[in-house]
Amino acid sequence: MMYQKAVTSCVLGIMSIFLPFIGIILGWVGFLFANKALNELTTDASGFRFALAGKVCSILGLCLQSCIVIFILASYFFFMNLHLFM
Numbered sequence: 001m002m003y004q005k006a007v008t009s010c011v012l013g014i015m016s017i018f019l020p021f022i023g024i025i026l027g028w029v030g031f032l033f034a035n036k037a038l039n040e041l042t043t044d045a046s047g048f049r050f051a052l053a054g055k056v057c058s059i060l061g062l063c064l065q066s067c068i069v070i071f072i073l074a075s076y077f078f079f080m081n082l083h084l085f086m
Helices: 004-018 022-040 048-080
Strands: none
Touching: 004 022, 004 048, 022 048
16 A cells, blocks of 8 residues: 555645635645655556645645635735724
8 A cells, every 4th residue: 555645645635625724734734745655656656646636736725725814814904904994
């Protein structure tokens, strides 16, 4: 069972897309697992596609969760200073 890291990275990458705030941590862990799996596997190995999908999903989850956090922080600071415009 050589591709356990690849499947783990895929699962963590998918979870990082859908779980808010925790997704940032899961995305980083999935990305690290995917890198380890991609270094150990060859392109024709059975877990290579899982590792590649895990890396892509982890990157997508990190970007999505980061945008959500930035949006929430920007909204907070904008609406906290809204009385200045009135």
